[in-house]
Amino acid sequence: MSQDFASFLKKRLVQHTLPEDHHGPGSSELKPGERRDIAVLFLDLGGFTALSERLDHEAVHDISKGVMDALVDISGNFGGYVDKIEGDRIMVLFGATRAGENDSERAVSCGLLMLDAISTANDILSDTGVPITARIGINSGPVTVAPDAIGHLTAIGSTVNIASRMEEAAQEGTVLLPAAVMEKCRDLFSWVDRGAVSLKGVSLPVHAFSPVERLTVRRHRWERFSGDGFTSFVGRxxxxxxxxxxxxxxxxxxxxxxxxxxxxxxxxxxxxxxxxxxxxxxxxxxxxxxxxxxxxxxxxxxxxxxxxxxxxxxxxxxxxxxxxxxxxxxxxxxxxxxxxxxxxxxxxxxxxxxxxxxxxxxxxxxxxxxxxxxxxxxxxxxxxxxxxxxxxxxxxxxxxxxxxxxxxxxxxxxxxxxxxxxxxxxxxxxxxxxxxxxxxxxxxxxxxxxxxxxxxxxxLSAMEGDECRGIIGALLDRFGGDGHLPVSRRAEEFLLGHSQGNPFFLEELVLDMLESGLLGIHEGSWTFSSSLDDIYVPHSLTGLLQSRLDRLSEEHRGSLQKSSVLGFEFRLMLYRRLLEKLGLEEDTDNVFGDLERRQFLLGKESAGGRMFEFRNILIHDTVYRTVLESNRKLLHRLTALILEDGLEEDDREMADILAHHWELAGDREKALHWGVLSLRKAVTTYQHERAMALSAGLEELIRLKPLEGGNLERLMEVLLSRYTTLDMLGRRRDQEELLLSMKELAESHSLEEWQLRIWTSLGNVLRITGRLQEAEDSYRKALALAVERSDRRSRGKVLCNLGILSRIKGDLEESECLFKQALEMNGTEVDPRVEGVLMGNLGNLYYDQGHMDEAIEYYERALAMNREVGDRRSEGIALGNLGNPYKARGDLNKALSYYRQSLDLHREIGNRRSEGVTLSNLGALYYDHGRFQESGECSDLALEIHRETGNMMLEAVTLTCLALLRVRSEDIEGAMTHYKRIVELVDELGLTEGGFDHFRELRRRLLEQGLTEEDVPLPKEWE
The missing domain is CATH 3.40.50 (Rossmann fold)
Structure with missing residues (x-):
């Protein structure tokens, strides 16, 4: 016997000391029990020690037993389940075996009646001169309800512990409970605020209340719970x-x-x-x-x-x-x-x-x-x-x-x-x-x-009464089997009153009443078999759904729980493979047929076989919440293993769902592997919110282990993905802070390749935010690292960035030199994307210098590269760029040709910002060639897009063209309205005169109309 016990003890201790993500053979077994939201009541009797000094011990035992029997009966009257009686202490659960209307309300009502019973007992025992006392603690919330070692159903969890501590802190003759429980039944009782109460083993004081008595006037359910969600319907x-x-x-x-x-x-x-x-x-x-x-x-x-x-x-x-x-x-x-x-x-x-x-x-x-x-x-x-x-x-x-x-x-x-x-x-x-x-x-x-x-x-709001009656009739006709039968007025009013136009609640309520046998056919009509006062109806959909779940057999409820882990929608084949992994047998056809008939699931045929989905997401979520945490982990692990079978190693389509299952299974390594794949996909598919949330969660998991080797590389990849997402969102300050923290990591662990990437990215952020000298310093550090590592490709990218920076500074000679060096670095292994960027930048440079032949040559080369890789966004920009030198030369036809091709492509791919730029160019081109009507049409369309996309600089440029057209049509007032807005935008953005080719002409023409210098002031920086 001792050998068996030692073996048993060793097995249990080993199980409890294994790492969280360890799963050995033989662990594919589900534990009995489930998670539930319940109310817990503890009552402790006092005075029996003093009573035993005055009475015979047998008499004291009879009194004690009589009091306890009474308390047990009172508990039963309120739907309570007596978990245990230990000496003079009793523990009662509400909602552990069957969801009730309001478990907190029932616990409080039970507690007050228990105190009344103790008071009655003291009246009877008044001759002894020793009063019996009682104090009660209550709490409600999530617990694990499962059988103990001898099969007795019990509850465990922090909810139970707090209820026990509440009882210990209560004054004699009172009930004590947390504020959160009071809120659930605030309007049903009068209360005494006990303030902050310190509880043994609880770090922070708990705000507590004591109920005094039930209020005589009850508010209607729909008034008390008007904030609860409504559900599905017919009618409308x-x-x-x-x-x-x-x-x-x-x-x-x-x-x-x-x-x-x-x-x-x-x-x-x-x-x-x-x-x-x-x-x-x-x-x-x-x-x-x-x-x-x-x-x-x-x-x-x-x-x-x-x-x-x-x-x-x-x-x-x-x-x-x-x-x-x-x-x-x-x-x-x-x-x-x-x-x-x-x-x-x-x-x-x-x-x-x-x-x-x-x-x-x-x-x-x-x-x-x-x-x-x-x-x-x-x-x-x-x-x-x-x-x-x-x-x-x-x-x-x-x-x-x-x-x-x-x-x-x-x-x-x-x-x-x-x-x-x-x-x-x-x-x-x-x-x-x-x-x-x-x-x-x-x-x-x-x-x-x-x-x-x-x-x-x-x-959509609550449904009308007649339509709700239609739902009731349709449902009952479906289950009646004898054609259409009337519904008694009492039953109809009860159902309508409790659902208050909530169609899904109404449907679930009818099903609940039918399954419980409370609603049935009597003398040719549908009516209730019990007094309405004896019928509990949970106030929330979750409670109502839980009530229906409670009536299912253990097999049916277990099937739903396993299914809920598979997801809202799942294949029957997957469920059967899960049963195989668990070593279970089940008549799935009959079980799922029953669940479908009871409206928990909906079935459909697919190419991959029979599929099921929960009838409503609320049903799925309610079922899933009942699954024990340990069982959830096991089921998620087995589901993930099944899904991984036959997959390619890095199948990104399944990455999201596999990361989800492994995370909930508690396997950090597997969750990280699939989570990183999921993150890559989120970034490349512009799922910004998901990418940010994933990167934060993955970073937290990664940092639980030492930052070394593959774990460190994984962290850097996750942080880089976050940087990329921040870049897409334009959150420059957050980008800079992240890069600086990445730089510290890379330097402290001597990650030279990462240092190079980080310095380059930091230079980009500093350049975009106008800190040009700091940007150059960052690029120079990146360049030195690229030279040291003989990394030609990275060196070429850094040189390209330095070239862009020099062009912004106005050093066009230096910019040209840097761009050409970057081209040399691209070398024999030409990257067409990099080549296209370089060609486009050289084209811009030569255009700025007035070298139109060279500008056209490099724009054409950029266009060819963009077309080679199929980058239509860059192709449209290159076409627009090609129109600019021809416009500068006065070649109307060629400029128009390129601008129109660019416009068509931008419209085709939905690039609104670039569409606006091209329309502005067309408006200016038409104006220069005296085609004023077409100029106005293009400029009006461009202005609308610039305002829509927030392009304030081009709004100002386009308004210049429109103002000139107003002057031509002698609408001086309209021209001045545009002029004032132009000056506001230029001052607000701090723009230079570059790009405002027609501004001086506009101001001159307005002055020629008799306006003064004060009427048409220059922008502040241009004076």
Whole structure:
């Protein structure tokens, strides 16, 4: 026996001393129990020691037992579960086995009645002269509820500990509880504020209260819990009518024309609290009016709340369109053929590789290697635009974008690009469905430029009573089996009163009442089998869902819990493989069939086999919260292992979800591996918020181990990814602070390659922020390191940056020398991207010097390099640059040709800022050649874009041209309005005269109109 016990003890001790991320053989076993939110009550009796001195010990025992029996009965009357009785102390749990209406309220009510019972006992025992005393402590919150060593259900956790300490701190004859518990039932009792109470073992004092008595007038549930979320629905006649009207207006093209000359798109923002029925409304309308209708195509996309891959919203839509589920792994040829078949070719052919890349389908297209991340992100937006534009060429296209409270910046960028740059033959109708706030309380709002689309908003609120009655009738008809039966007035009023127009709550409440047997058919109608006073209804959706979960068998509840770890949506095949890993057997067809019939899950067929999803995200989250922490870790670990099977080593499409599973499994190394891959993808796909959050989380994990070897390199990569994201966001001060901390790390660990990169990046930040001498110092340090390391490529990049810096300083001779040295460094292993940048900069340099032949030569070479790598953004800029020297020479036709090519390309790729620059150049060109009407048209369009994009310098330049046109038309007042704004902008930005070729002419012409020097002052720096 001692040998067995020693073996058992050793096994348990070893398990508890292993590292957190260690998982040995035999650990694939789920522990019994679950996590729950409950209320805990402790009561301690006093006075029995003194009583035993006056009475026989048998009499004292009888009194003690009688009091305890009474307290147990009182607990049972309030739905309490007696966890343990130890001597004169009792511990009671509320909500441990079955969720109640308000567990905190029941615990407080029970406690007050217990004190009344003790008072009654003292009246009976008054002859003894020794009173019995009692003090009670209560707390509520999350606990682990599981069987102990002998199978008795018990609760553990800090919630229990605080309740115990509250009892110890309570005065005799009182109940003591924390302020957080009081808030849950504030309006039901009168209270005494006990102030800050120090508790044994708790570092900070706790603000505590004591309930005195229950208030006689209870507020209605909907008044007390009016802030709770609403849920799913049927009905909405008024809203459906509004949607019909909107669709008719959209189809009749009543929105008017947008900036690109085609009909404006229509956008409808549908908002409402979680579960109010937003998705149901839109999909019911779509199903009734649009799906299957000739000439209409409906596409849907959805975000997800965790581990969201890049472009998730649009990738889910792409999968739906192409009929590829998440398990599909088509080859590039099949993918390409399917896209071409649906889109008709032509417009989408060039974009297909960028769409394929999002599904981890390798096309071999060189652009994916040659282009930088910004250009790839642009081409990806263009690819989605081209696809949807082609789909809308011969039909009306309706996009339903759901759960946008979780939309990230990358997906929002595609949406903005699409609305601004999709001149489709038929305008798009876009539904934006979201909650009013993100999970962290920030408002969700979509502001659409009226020049791109017509924006309408619809906010959903509680449903009307008649529509709620329709939900009740429809549900009961479905479960009744005897056709339509009436609902008793008492039952109907109860259901309507508790749901208060909340359709999902109402639906779950009806299901809960049916499953519990409280609602049934009696004498030909639906009615309750119990008194309404005996029926508990949880106040929140979570409580109501928990109540339904409690009625499931252990097998069904366990299946839901395991499924919740797999995700909101999962394949049955994956679930079965999880069972194999656990060594469990289960009749999955029957179990999942039951869960589907009970409306916990929804099933569907896919190419990869049967799939299920939770009927609502709230159901998923409620189930997941019940899974024990240790079981969560095990299930996430096994799920990750299953998903890794058959994957390529660095499959980035699965990086997000695998990082998520390994992190929750507690395996830091695995979480770091996949997390870094996920971070790389977030940075290159412009998921700014996700990249920042990932880098912070990864840095925290990395720093838990010594900074040496691969761990140090990993940290530097994570920090560099954060720097890149900060650069995209324009947060220069944060960039500089990060680079300085990286410099300290690199120097302290003698990382020369990283020092070179950091000094170069620091020089870029200092140059952009105008600290030119500090920038040069940084570049020189980087250059010295590059020379020392014989790193020609890095040396060439630093020389290029020094050349740009010299040009900014006005030292054009030095700038030219540096650019040519950089070209030599590029050498035989030509990097076309670097070469294109250098050629463009040399072209700018020669243009500044007035050497137009050389400028044209280098601009043309830059253009060739940009086209070679497929960088259309840089190609458009090079075309615009080529127009400048021809404009300076007075060659109208060639300048116009290049400017128009540039304009077309900028519009094609949606580069609004560069479109504005080109329009300004065209406006000035037309003005110089006396084509004043065309000059005005281009300048008006340019001004609108400059103001939209915040380009204040070019706003001032363009206003100069427009003011001259006002003078020509003798609108001196209008010209002066423009002139004053120009001077304001120049003074605000501290601009020099460079680039303001027509400003002196404008001022001279205004003076010729009789205005004085005081009327038309020069900018302060130009005087």
């Amino acid at each position: 006649r008024r809203e459906l009518s509004e949607l019909s009207g909107l669709l008719e207006e959209h189809m009749s093209e009543a929105a008017g024309k947008g900036r690109l000359g085609t009909i404006r798109h229509t956008v409808l923002e549908v908002t409402g609290e979680a579960g109010i029925g937003k998705s149901r409304l839109v999909h019911e309308f779509i199903g009734d009016r649009c799906r299957g209708a000739p000439g209409i195509l409906v596409l849907s996309g959805q975000t997800q709340s965790y581990a969201q891959p890049a472009y998730q919203l649009w990738v889910s839509m792409l999968r739906e369109l192409l009929r590829f589920d998440t398990s599909s792994r088509p080859g590039y040829r099949e993918f390409r053929e399917r896209v071409l078949a649906l889109s008709g070719g032509d417009e989408t052919t060039d974009s297909i590789p960028f769409l394929a890349e999002l599904l981890s389908i390798r096309s071999g297209d060189r652009r994916l290697e040659d282009l930088d991340s910004g250009a790839i992100a642009l081409e990806t937006r263009i690819a989605f635009r081209n696809l949807l534009k082609a789909m809308a060429s011969d039909r009306h296209l309706i996009l339903v974008l759901d759960d946008l409270q979780w939309i990230d910046s990358t997906c929002r960028g595609v949406l903005d690009f699409l609305l601004a740059n999709c001149p489709s033959i038929n305008p798009l109708l876009v539904f934006l469905v979201s909650r009013p706030e993100t999970d962290d309380g920030k408002p969700v709002r979509f502001d659409v430029n009226p020049g791109y689309a017509r924006l309408e908003r619809m906010a």
